[in-house]
Amino acid sequence: MEGTVQIGRAIDQHQGNGVSIHRGIPNNCGKDNEKRETQSEAERRIPRKPPGMADNGGMAVYTTPDPMELAALCRRLGLGAPEALQPVAAGVENSTWFLSLEAAGSPATEREWVLTIVEQADVEALQFPAALCARLREAGLPVPAPRPDPDGTLVHRLAGKPALLAPKAAGRHVLDPGAAHCRAIGDFLGRMHGQPPPANVAPRENPFGLAWMARAADRLATCLDAADRGLLGGLLTRYRALEQTGALPRGIIHADLFRDNALFEGERLSAVIDFNSACIDWLLLDVAIALHDWAGRADGGFAADRAAALLGAYTRRRAVGADERRAWPEVLGIAATRxxxxxxLAKLDDVSELTGREQKDPAEFRTRLLACRAAAGIPELPETEG
Structure with a gap:
């Protein structure tokens, strides 16, 4: 097949089934290549050429699963035999594949899956996000839940690394969202924030919260000019002060609900994906992060119609208190700074060498921070809705 690499001979040696690896990039799987960095990850980041990195046309796939091991995992999960793998253009930390199963023994609803092999996190770090996805799915939210094994384990192992397998959701990323898309995102966040944390798993603090930002500021001290050091230092001072008040409600947050982490069928939200940053933090921070991407303009301001749609839908689901309203401009600034x-940091580490994808410009969110500091054109949180 043109555009694929057949590895049937290697699989035959394992007495497995033939699996093809596709080199093409699907249209609906673009991801933000500036993905997360906890302090420990920033320090040990990624070697310039990771050992064992698969040659997949420059895409961010580092680990190619062994066919026999993958087939054994599918059997353990009660699924059919693997037929094809297609690498997904994702962030720099995970190996992500679209997995197709053979039609024989696989119902039509269980043929297409997303396989994620996590390169730089241990199993424990993934327990909360995996359990949260399962919890939200049970609550009726459009979140693909990881497939458990017979023991109920959600985080598996492939190639000696943590791995997740979830159904491939329908829909496409929306590059130019309208008010209806933003309304759907606000409604989702409001519904999600009304849910309790998953049971039987330890809560997870924000891996990109205040402590991470302070460490990152130390690392960047010699890279930023005096004005930017002052800008970041001032934000950190206000962040600490707001954290110390303990006034803002906390709960489960996605923490990365950008456009590339949502799928739509028309104007209907079909799935929210990539909960790897999910944690317990200010609910308002989740709203601020989403608003920047879904309603933000290039000049640092916000599109009034999209912002009103997102915030209005959110407040119809969850009332926002007076403390949150007062802190709103500061929380928007914290989200931009993150x-x-x-x-x-991604630019400093030259992440594009690994991903083969153009880096996101840090200046975009510096501009947003400056706009938040000026408090000009910041959309207000509605008092009540509905």
Whole structure:
């Protein structure tokens, strides 16, 4: 087949089934290449050429699963035999594949899956996000849940690394969202924030919260000019002060609900994906992160119609208190800083050498931070809705 690599001979040696690896990039799987960095990850980041990195046309796939081991995992999960793997253009930390199963022994609803092999996190770090996805799915939210094994385990192992297998959701990423798309995102966040944390798993603090940002500021001290060091230092001071008040409600948050982590069929939200940053933190921070991407303009301002749609839908689901309303401009600034800093770190580490994808410009979110500091054109949180 043109555009694929057949590895049947290697699989025959394992007495497995023939699996083809596709080199093409699907249209609906673009991801933000400035993905996350916890402090420990930033320090040991990624070697310039990771050992064992698969040659997949420059895409961010580092680990190719052994066919026999993959087939054994599918059997353990009660699924059919693997037929084809297609690498997904994703972030720099995980190996992500679209997995197709053979038609024989696989119902039509269980033929297409997303396989994620996590390169730089241990099993424990994934327990909360995996359990949260399962919890949200049970609550009726459009979140693909990881497939459990007979023991109920959600995080598996492939090639000696943690792995997740979830159904491939229908829909496409929306590159130019309208008010209806933003309304759906606000409604999702409001519904999600009304859910309790998953049971029987330890809560997870924000891996990109205040402590991470302070460490990142130390690392960037010699890279930023005096003005930017002052800008970041001032934000950190206000962040600490707001954290110390303990006034903002906390709960489960996605923490990365950008456009490339949502799928739509028309104007209907069909799935929210990539919960790897999910944690317990300010609910308002989740709203701020989403608003920046779904309603933000290139000049640092916000599109009024999209912002009103997202925030209005959110407040119809969850009332926002007076403390949150007062802190709103500051929380928007904290959200902008999180991505200004992570993109600056990604640029410093030259992540594009690994992904083969153009890096995101840190200046975009620096501009957003400055706009938030000016408090000009910041959309207000509605008092009540409905």
């Amino acid at each position: 991505f200004w800093v992570s993109r600056t």
